Amino acid sequence: MSILITGGAGYIGSHTCVELLNDGREIIIADNFSNSKPKVLETIKELTGRSFRFYEADICDKSALERIFSENEITEVIHFAGYKAVAESVKFPLKYYHNNVCGSLVLLEVMNAFNCKNLVFSSSATVYGMPENVPVSEDSSLFTLNPYGQTKLMIENICRDLCDSDGDWSVTLLRYFNPVGAHESGRLGEDPNGIPNNLMPIILQAAKGKIPELNVFGNDYSTPDGTCIRDYIHVVDLAKGHIAALSAMKKGAEVYNLGTGKGYSVLEIIEAFKRTNSVELPYKIAPRRPGDAARCWSLPSKAERELGWKAELGIERMCADSWRFAELKMSDADS
Numbered sequence: 001m002s003i004l005i006t007g008g009a010g011y012i013g014s015h016t017c018v019e020l021l022n023d024g025r026e027i028i029i030a031d032n033f034s035n036s037k038p039k040v041l042e043t044i045k046e047l048t049g050r051s052f053r054f055y056e057a058d059i060c061d062k063s064a065l066e067r068i069f070s071e072n073e074i075t076e077v078i079h080f081a082g083y084k085a086v087a088e089s090v091k092f093p094l095k096y097y098h099n100n101v102c103g104s105l106v107l108l109e110v111m112n113a114f115n116c117k118n119l120v121f122s123s124s125a126t127v128y129g130m131p132e133n134v135p136v137s138e139d140s141s142l143f144t145l146n147p148y149g150q151t152k153l154m155i156e157n158i159c160r161d162l163c164d165s166d167g168d169w170s171v172t173l174l175r176y177f178n179p180v181g182a183h184e185s186g187r188l189g190e191d192p193n194g195i196p197n198n199l200m201p202i203i204l205q206a207a208k209g210k211i212p213e214l215n216v217f218g219n220d221y222s223t224p225d226g227t228c229i230r231d232y233i234h235v236v237d238l239a240k241g242h243i244a245a246l247s248a249m250k251k252g253a254e255v256y257n258l259g260t261g262k263g264y265s266v267l268e269i270i271e272a273f274k275r276t277n278s279v280e281l282p283y284k285i286a287p288r289r290p291g292d293a294a295r296c297w298s299l300p301s302k303a304e305r306e307l308g309w310k311a312e313l314g315i316e317r318m319c320a321d322s323w324r325f326a327e328l329k330m331s332d333a334d335s
C-alpha cells in the first residue's frame, strides 16, 4: 500500500516526501521534471535513508498514470503537480489550464477507475483573490485574479462535485499561504527551472549578488509601512500538514488553510533576513505589481482543531534555512 505523490520532485513535494518517509510511509513519486531536477530524488533518499519508486511521467498522460496504478497498490494520492507562476499564467493561459486542470482531470479519472478515492490537493490562498478582511478563513469569499488562480478554483470545484456524486471519495483541499524556507540540511529547497517569481528566491539572488537589487513592489499600500503583508510559512511545517491531513481524512470534500496566522510586510521580511543571516540585502522601492493584494494572512484554526496541525517554525528559521540552501546551491552552481 503506497501513497502516490505527483510533483514529488518539486519544492513542496520533495519536503513532503521526506516527512512521509521519516514517518514510515511507503511512497511513489511521479514527476516530469518540468520545474525540478532528478538530483532531488537522490537527496530525498540520502536524507531519509529510505528508497521509493519513481516514474518520470506527465499527469496529462493517461496511459502513463494507468501503468503506475496497475503496477502498484496505491491507496492515497497527494497531488502537487502543476504550474504555479502567476504572470506566466496570464501570458499563456492555455498552457496553465491544460496542465493544471486537464492533468488533474486525467488523474481523477484514473484514480476513479482504479478505485483509489483518497486525494490531498495543493490548493492556494490565491483563491481568496484580494481579501476584503483579514485573516481569511476557509469560508471567506473566493475570487480569482488570474488563470493560475482559476485553475486552483476549478480543480477545487471539480473535487467537490466528485465528492457530491460519489460518497466513497475523500478529498482534502489544502490552501497554502506563502511557502518559504528549506530543509534544515540545506540540501533541499526551492530550486525552480528558470527565473524565480516569488519574494524569497529573489531575496536570495539579491543577497548573493546574482541580481543588483530586490525591487519592493509598492510602498504606498494601506499597511503600517506601506508594503504588502503576507503569511509566510516554513515549507517543513507545510509538509507536516500533509501528514496530518492524511491521518484525518474523512469522506467528502474538506478545505483547510495552511498558514501561520501571522502576517509580515515585505520590509519586515527584508529586515528579518538581514538580521538573521548578517548579510546585506540591496533593495529599492519600485512601482506596485498589478494584482497584488495589500494584506493576506490566514486564520489557521480549522487545521489546528480538525487536523491537530499548527505551524511551529518562525520567521528566523524561514530566513536562516532559505539562506543555508542558497549558499550550498549557489556554491554548487559556481563550482
Ligand code: NAD
Pocket (backbone or CB within 6 Å): 006, 007, 008, 009, 010, 011, 012, 013, 030, 031, 032, 033, 034, 035, 036, 057, 058, 059, 060, 079, 080, 081, 082, 083, 084, 099, 103, 122, 123, 124, 125, 176, 177, 178, 179, 198
Ligand atoms: P514546484 O514547481 O516546485 O513543484 C511542482 C512539481 O510538479 C515540479 O517538480 C514539476 O516538475 C511537476 N510537474 C508540473 N507539471 C507536471 C505534470 N504535468 N506532470 C508531472 N509533473 C509535473 O511547485 P511547488 O511550489 O512545490 O508547488 C506544488 C503545488 O503547490 C503546485 O500545485 C502549486 O500550484 C501549489 N502551491 C504552491 C505555492 C507556492 O508558492 N510554492 C503556493 C500555493 C500552492
Ligand code: WQD
Pocket (backbone or CB within 6 Å): 084, 086, 123, 124, 125, 126, 177, 178, 179, 197, 198, 199, 200, 202, 214, 215, 216, 217, 218, 228, 229, 230, 266, 289, 292
Ligand atoms: C510576496 C510579496 C509582492 C517579489 C504568490 C501567488 C500565490 C502563491 C504564493 C501559488 C508581495 C512582494 C515579490 C519581488 C516584491 N503561489 N514582492 N518584490 O504574490 O503573495 O503569492 O505566491 O499558489 O498564489 O500569487 O507571493 O512571493 O510573489 O510575493 O516586493 O521581487 O512580495 O509584491 O507583496 P504572492 P510573492
